[in-house]
Structure formats: structure tokens, C-alpha cells
Amino acid sequence: MFEEELENLNSEQKKAVLQTEGPVLILAGAGSGKTRVITFRIAYLILKKNISPYNICAVTFTNKAAAEMKERITMILPNSHYGITVKTFHSLCLQILRSNSEILELSSNFTVYDTSLQESLIKDIVKKKDLDSKSYSASNLANKFNKYKDQFLPLDEFGLDNRQDQFTKNLKDIFFEYEKRKKENHALDFGDLIYKVVGLFTKHPEVLQKYNSYWKYILVDEYQDTNKIQYLLSKMLAGKTENLCVVGDDDQSIYSWRGADIRNILDFEKDYKKTFTVKLEENYRSTKTIIEAASNLIQNNSERKDKKIFSNKESGEKIRLNEFYSENEESNFIINEIIKLNKEIKNLKSFAIFYRTNAQSRYFEESLRSKNLAYKIFGGFRFFDRAEIKDLVSYLTVLVNPNDNLSLERIINFPPRGIGDASLDKIRNYAIDNGLTLFEVLNENPSGIKPNMIIKLKDFYSKLKDLRNKYLNKTSPSLILRDLLEMMGIIKHFKEDDSLEGNDRLENIEQFLNALEEYEEETENPDLGEYLGNISLLTSEENPNESNDFITLMTVHNSKGLEFDYVFLTGLEDGTFPHSMSLDSEKQIEEERRLCYVAITRAKKKLYMSFSKITRKFGLGESRIPSRFFDEIPEHLLEKEDNETDYRKPTRTPFAGNRLQNNTLDSKKRSVEINSDELKIGDKVKHKDFGFGKIIDITGSGDNRMARVSFGFNQKKFLLAYTKFEKIN
Numbered sequence: 197m198f199e200e201e202l203e204n205l206n207s208e209q210k211k212a213v214l215q216t217e218g219p220v221l222i223l224a225g226a227g228s229g230k231t232r233v234i235t236f237r238i239a240y241l242i243l244k245k246n247i248s249p250y251n252i253c254a255v256t257f258t259n260k261a262a263a264e265m266k267e268r269i270t271m272i273l274p275n276s277h278y279g280i281t282v283k284t285f286h287s288l289c290l291q292i293l294r295s296n297s298e299i300l301e302l303s304s305n306f307t308v309y310d311t312s313l314q315e316s317l318i319k320d321i322v323k324k325k326d327l328d329s330k331s332y333s334a335s336n337l338a339n340k341f342n343k344y345k346d347q348f349l350p351l352d353e354f355g356l357d358n359r360q361d362q363f364t365k366n367l368k369d370i371f372f373e374y375e376k377r378k379k380e381n382h383a384l385d386f387g388d389l390i391y392k393v394v395g396l397f398t399k400h401p402e403v404l405q406k407y408n409s410y411w412k413y414i415l416v417d418e419y420q421d422t423n424k425i426q427y428l429l430s431k432m433l434a435g436k437t438e439n440l441c442v443v444g445d446d447d448q449s450i451y452s453w454r455g456a457d458i459r460n461i462l463d464f465e466k467d468y469k470k471t472f473t474v475k476l477e478e479n480y481r482s483t484k485t486i487i488e489a490a491s492n493l494i495q496n497n498s499e500r501k502d503k504k505i506f507s508n509k510e511s512g513e514k515i516r517l518n519e520f521y522s523e524n525e526e527s528n529f530i531i532n533e534i535i536k537l538n539k540e541i542k543n544l545k546s547f548a549i550f551y552r553t554n555a556q557s558r559y560f561e562e563s564l565r566s567k568n569l570a571y572k573i574f575g576g577f578r579f580f581d582r583a584e585i586k587d588l589v590s591y592l593t594v595l596v597n598p599n600d601n602l603s604l605e606r607i608i609n610f611p612p613r614g615i616g617d618a619s620l621d622k623i624r625n626y627a628i629d630n631g632l633t634l635f636e637v638l639n640e641n642p643s644g645i646k647p648n649m650i651i652k653l654k655d656f657y658s659k660l661k662d663l664r665n666k667y668l669n670k671t672s673p674s675l676i677l678r679d680l681l682e683m684m685g686i687i688k689h690f691k692e693d694d695s696l697e698g699n700d701r702l703e704n705i706e707q708f709l710n711a712l713e714e715y716e717e718e719t720e721n722p723d724l725g726e727y728l729g730n731i732s733l734l735t736s737e738e739n740p741n742e743s744n745d746f747i748t749l750m751t752v753h754n755s756k757g758l759e760f761d762y763v764f765l766t767g768l769e770d771g772t773f774p775h776s777m778s779l780d781s782e783k784q785i786e787e788e789r790r791l792c793y794v795a796i797t798r799a800k801k802k803l804y805m806s807f808s809k810i811t812r813k814f815g816l817g818e819s820r821i822p823s824r825f826f827d828e829i830p831e832h833l834l835e836k837e838d839n840e841t842d843y844r845k846p847t848r849t850p851f852a853g854n855r856l857q858n859n860t861l862d863s864k865k866r867s868v869e870i871n872s873d874e875l876k877i878g879d880k881v882k883h884k885d886f887g888f889g890k891i892i893d894i895t896g897s898g899d900n901r902m903a904r905v906s907f908g909f910n911q912k913k914f915l916l917a918y919t920k921f922e923k924i925n
Contacts, residue, residue, distance in 0.1 A: 208478075209233050211474050212474040221461075223445060226479060226481070226794070227480055227759070231268060234268075234417065238280065247413060249280040250279040254416075255284070256282075256417040259284060261757075265282050265417075269282070285389075296396060306383060308389070309384065313383075314385045315335055316334075317377060318370065325369065330689075337367070345388065346423045346424060346425050348391065348425045415442075422461075430442070446501050447793055449790060450756065462499065477503055478505070479506065482797060483507060483509050483513070485833050486507075486515065493793055493825060493828045515834050516803070516805070517835065519807060519822075523556075526767075530804070530806070537762065547761070549747065553772075555704045555706065561578060571746050576750070588705065594664075608620065626643065638653045663683065674716055752795045753791065762799070762801060762802050763798050765804065767807065767808070768805055768825065770823055789828075808820060872921070873916075878891065882922040891903050891904070899915070
């Protein structure tokens with residue numbers, strides 16, 4: 197039976213199975229059947245090479261992948277799979293630490309802190325040190341601590357860099373207190389698990405020798421995702437025999453921001469001179485058209501192994517390339533296309549919508565809700581469930597209804613202004629004792645509150661009062677939000693957070709402002725209270741995710757390892773995908789290209805790719821050009837379609853050759869120079885130096901008439917009599 201199945205493997209798959217000794221590098225292209233190869237290789241070792249199952253150790257990244265591997269092995273070896281070690285890096289190291297706890301002076305029943313417990317301990321330390329919990333975010337600190345250990349750096353040198361600012365000193369204090377408290381609690385965190393095992397093997401080679409004698413065949417899956425410490429562990433486990441088989445695809449290395457090092461797989465043959473390399477290039481998932489597109493795209497990367505994936509399946513349909521005027525048109529078209537296709541397919545799970553950043557989900561969520569279609573955001577929260585959006589909604593709610601104590605409690609220390617739990621308790625008690633709302637207490641002198649804290653509270657009250665007056669005076673909702681973001685320092689707060697998470701939150705805030713601008717454009721008499729009521733109705737609806745049949749929405753990063761019959765790859769504009777933060781670095785552009793490659797190869801039957809000519813940036817329309825990645829897909833694989841609506845016909849620059857031309861806004865057709873006397877609040881304008889903007893305030897008269905214009909989050913004042921503007925129609 198096994199022999200028959202072995203013969204069904206293609207020639208390269210068979211080579212990967214039969215080469216059992218020494219270092220083996222299996223370059224497994226997308227959809228090339230790598231899990232099948234891994235399980236057959238293990239079965240071959242046991243059934244044909246008479247290797248004991250106890251001598252085999254397979255390591256992967258996720259519990260899901262480990263479980264799938266175990267299940268496949270059990271199917272092939274129903275009676276011989278017992279004893280094989282199939283674990284994640286962390287669970288393998290936990291097993292080693294449990295067996296060697298005495299050498300490490302660890303309690304035999306030590307606890308392993310998950311992310312929640314790790315962050316809980318950090319929060320407690322930050323609180324006891326009387327530091328601000330927002331500035332010293334537990335999740336950010338936990339991430340920093342783990343990344344430090346992933347580099348296998350000495351713990352006693354943490355924080356000993358050239359920077360000696362107060363933040364770094366506090367960070368160092370928190371770290372050492374954190375390590376001390378863990379030791380007292382007989383606990384380890386996830387970052388400790390691999391770190392301590394590599395340390396154990398380094399200091400006690402006799403322990404490593406024991407495991408080298410026990411596990412004689414090591415297999416590591418998804419090797420392109422390994423970081424430094426995982427690389428070191430793999431090398432140690434391979435021992436002198438170097439019976440190390442690694443499986444991975446350098447073209448799918450997309451996690452450098454997590455610490456993954458693509459050099460680990462690219463340099464494998466340098467590390468192990470006797471490497472036997474196999475390339476699994478045949479894709480069994482997708483049509484020829486999809487695979488040819490992906491293959492042509494990825495060959496533009498220089499930092500990769502030489503290989504070319506192909507498919508022997510049918511050619512299938514061409515890739516549908518759609519150009520839209522706006523993101524709203526893009527989302528509406530895609531949802532309508534899914535509805536049309538689903539009339540025959542009758543399975544929403546066949547469809548997936550991919551986007552580069554979490555913030556882009558808003559448009560699709562709105563379209564899906566308007567059509568009452570079930571959807572699920574894979575690996576993330578719905579737009580209005582995201583923390584920073586809830587914070588903004590709470591701020592705006594307080595402006596509309598100052599009596600809402602719960603909303604005020606949520607934002608009283610956001611961004612951080614030093615109002616901790618103890619101070620909040622005193623404010624609450626004072627409010628109860630004096631029959632006041634929390635909003636009113638902000639302008640009081642609560643007993644037990646330090647004078648400098650009272651100054652902060654009154655400053656907060658003054659800003660809220662000013663913003664509330666704007667609401668009462670019928671200032672436009674979007675202008676209130678802009679002023680709120682500036683006055684409260686929210687944008688500044690997230691800009692100072694140089695992490696990817698901070699950037700994601702900024703992009704979500706930008707989308708919230710876009711949503712408010714769109715509401716104003718579509719509503720005759722926009723009102724902030726009405727808008728907040730609409731949000732409340734949305735978020736209180738029964739969660740559509742509860743349906744068993746749903747459309748999947750996700751970032752491209754989250755799509756790795758998945759597959760769908762129909763994939764809609766959206767937002768393919770330069771600055772969106774590839775992301776604007778990657779445009780100045782060829783290395784980062786290559787990772788963006790790998791990310792695009794991953795997205796394309798998720799599609800089994802049909803792929804849609806789309807972009808918008810105009811996207812909103814902080815409420816204002818910005819002209820965009822198509823993604824440079826379109827250059828790298830042969831034109832004969834694309835079916836290009838226009839999607840102009842009847843009411844909006846922008847001038848289109850046609851596709852030419854294999855290059856999508858710059859589809860910029862045609863200012864002659866869309867804008868006109870105008871007499872300054874005719875300009876009014878709300879008009880969208882173009883300035884020769886600052887670009888597109890919106891007039892948010894006008895004061896004075898005659899030659900002294902002055903306009904305040906918002907260019908994103910930058911605002912400028914102009915004397916209209918002396919400034920030339922073009923009005924955007």
C-alpha cells in the first residue's frame with residue numbers, strides 16, 4: 197500500500213522522501229504538496245530504513261500544523277506512529293526543560309506564562325513603579341522582551357545601549373524586575389523556553405549529546421520563518437551527523453517584522469556543505485494562469501533561490517483586473533460580484549477578500565452589512581471593535597452626552613495623562629458623594645487628588661468643554677474629530693509609537709475620519725449624535741460571524757497557508773500595496789513582492805486584482821497610481837475591465853504595453869480656478885504647493901477674508917485675496 201502511494205509522488209517529491217541521510221533542503225513552492233512529502237519521508241524512515249519512531253523529531257511553528265502532521269502520519273502509519281516527536285518549537289523546548297529542570301535550578305513544576313499572564317505581570321510592575329500604563333504598554337514591553345531573547349542576547353546586558361534617556365532607564369528597571377518576579381514565582385514565559393534550552397545546550401554539551409543520540413533525524417517545517425534562536429536550536433539538534441531536513445520556501449518569507457531571517461534558508465547550503473537540495477516546483481492548487489502570474493512576479497526578486505513554480509492543471513480563466521474610481525466603488529463591485537457568483541456556487545466560504553492593512557476592511561464591512569451578508573475577519577477584529585476606534589467613539593460620545601460616565605472613564609487616561617486607577621477611584625467616589633457626573637468632577641477640586649493632577653483634570657475638562665461647544669454650535673462632525681485628535685494629542689501619541697501596531701492604529705483612525713467625511717457628504721444635515729447612533733446600531737447587531745457560511749476578510753499576511761476558490765486581491769496602488777513604509781528600501785520591496793506572491797497563490801480557480809484611482813487620506817481624496825507589481829505580470833494573463841459608474845466618468849489613461857500608466861486626477865476636467873469670493877466652508881480645493889485640501893473655516897471679510905484649509909492633519913491659513921486655489925468638483 198505504502199509502496200503504491202510512494203510511486204504516485206512526482207520525481208522531485210520522491211527524491212525528497214528517499215534522501216534520508218545528511219543535510220537536506222526541500223524548497224517547497226506554494227501548493228507543491230510539502231506536508232505530503234514530510235509525512236511520506238517520516239513513513240519511509242520507519243518502514244523502509246527501520247528507524248525507530250523514537251529517533252525522529254519533527255518541529256513546526258503552530259499547534260495546528262503539528263496536529264495536521266500527526267494526523268497525516270497516523271493515516272499512513274496506523275500502528276507505527278507512536279513515539280515520533282512532532283511538536284512546535286516551544287512545546288519541544290518545554291519538554292526538554294521539564295526533563296532538565298534540576299540542572300537549570302528550576303522548580304520541577306514551574307509555570308509557563310502565556311501572553312495574558314506575561315502582560316498581567318508587566319502591568320503590575322508598571323503600576324507599582326508608578327509609571328504610566330499607556331506609555332509602558334504591557335503588550336509592547338512583552339514584545340520587546342521576547343524579541344530580545346529571540347536574538348539570544350545576554351539578559352544582564354538588556355538596556356545597556358548608548359541611549360540613557362529616562363524611558364530606557366525605566367524600561368531596563370521593568371525588565372529586571374520582571375525577570376526577578378518570574379524567578380520568585382517559579383515561572384517562565386514563551387521567550388524563555390527556547391532561550392533557556394539553547395543556553396542549556398551551550399553550557400552543558402553533555403545534555404545536548406544525550407538528545408543528539410536520542411533524536412537522530414531532525415525535520416524543521418517552514419524554515420524560512422525561523423529567527424536567530426530557532427536557527428541555533430535547529431543546528432544544535434542536528435549534531436555532528438547533520439541529519440537535518442528543512443522544508444520551506446524563501447519566496448514565502450513574509451515575517452521579517454517578527455524577527456524571521458530569510459538568510460537562514462538562503463544560506464543553508466553554505467552552513468551545511470554536503471546539502472542535498474530538492475525543488476518542489478509543481479503546484480497542485482491553482483490554475484496555470486494564476487501560477488504563471490505568480491511565477492513571473494516573484495522572479496523579479498534578487499534575494500531568492502533559483503526555481504520556477506508551474507501547474508499542470510487547466511489554464512482556467514484570466515486574472516480579472518479591475519480599475520475603480522474610489523474605494524467605495526471597489527468594495528461595492530466586489531460584493532456584487534460575489535453575490536452574482538454565489539447564485540451558482542451557493543457557498544460563501546469559497547470567497548476571500550484580501551487587503552494589505554487592517555484599516556482597509558471598513559469599506560468591505562460596510563458593503564457586506566448593506567447587503568446583509570455574513571462575513572468573518574480572519575485573525576482580527578471588526579472595524580468598530582478595534583480599541584482605538586472605540587476610544588474615538590467614546591470621546592465623541594462624551595461631547596454629545598457629558599453624562600455618560602462609562603465613555604468618560606474609557607478615555608480619561610487616553611492618551612496617557614497620568615490618571616491611574618487610584619486617582620480614578622477617588623474621582624468616582626467624589627462624584628457619588630457630591631451627586632455629580634464624572635465630567636463635572638473634572639472641573640472640581642476632589643479631595644485626595646494631588647494639585648498637579650487637579651491641573652491635568654481641569655485642562656482635560658477645558659478641552660472637552662471647548663469641543664462640546666463646537667458640537668453645540670453645529671460645527672461639522674469631521675472638523676470636531678480633527679480638532680479632537682489635535683487637541684488631545686492622539687495623533688502625536690501614535691506617531692511616537694514606532695511599532696507596526698502604532699502605525700496600524702493610525703491607519704484605522706484615518707479610516708474613521710474618512711467614514712465621517714463620507715457620512716457628511718451623503719447626509720443633508722449631518723449630526724454627530726446621529727452618526728454615533730448609527731455606529732451603535734451597527735455594533736449592537738447580532739454578529740454575522742455566527743453563520744456557518746461566510747465570506748472571509750483578511751490581511752494578506754494572515755492568508756499564508758490558506759486557500760480559496762475565489763480570491764479578491766484589493767487596494768493594489770503604490771503606497772498601499774506595496775506599502776508606503778516599504779517604498780524607500782529595495783529589501784522591503786522584495787518582502788512586499790513575496791507578500792503579493794503569497795496572496796496570488798492562495799487562489800485556486802479565479803483571481804481578481806483591483807485598485808482605485810482616488811483613495812482617501814485623512815478625509816481627503818488623493819490621486820494614486822497602480823501598484824508596480826502589475827508591471828511584472830504578463831499582459832496576456834490579465835483581463836482588464838473598466839468599472840465606471842454612469843454618474844462619474846473620469847478621464848482614463850489607457851493600459852499600454854505591459855505597464856499600467858499613471859492614472860492621476862485630470863485637473864483640467866475636475867478642477868477649475870475660482871474667484872476667492874466664491875469659496876466657502878466645505879469646499880475641496882487644490883493648492884499648487886500643498887496639494888488637495890478642504891476649507892474648514894473662513895473668517896474676516898473683503899481683502900482680510902482668511903481661510904483655514906486642512907491638508908490631511910496639517911492645517912494652513914491663507915488670505916484668500918492673495919492665494920490662488922482651484923476648486924475640485
